[in-house]
Amino acid sequence: MDLHQELQNALRRRRESLAITQAHLADLSGVSLRTVAEIERGNGNPSLMTICKLADVLGVDLRLMIKKP
Secondary structure: OOHHHHHHHHHHHHHHHOOOOHHHHHHHHOOOHHHHHHHHHOOOOOOHHHHHHHHHHHOOOHHHHOOOO
16 A cells, blocks of 8 residues: 555545544645545645645644554
């Protein structure tokens, strides 16, 4: 599994565990809905700042979002 897949899976799992929609996550983080959706589909190349914003809203350490399960 590559880094993009790890990030995609971690983001989706955590967001769903918090019962947050993609739109709500986008609003809370200041990241566009399109970007959130693209990351969860495994597309795009999010910046470190984007990943940090999402991790902050989701309440997870950035290292846990990209750690292999």
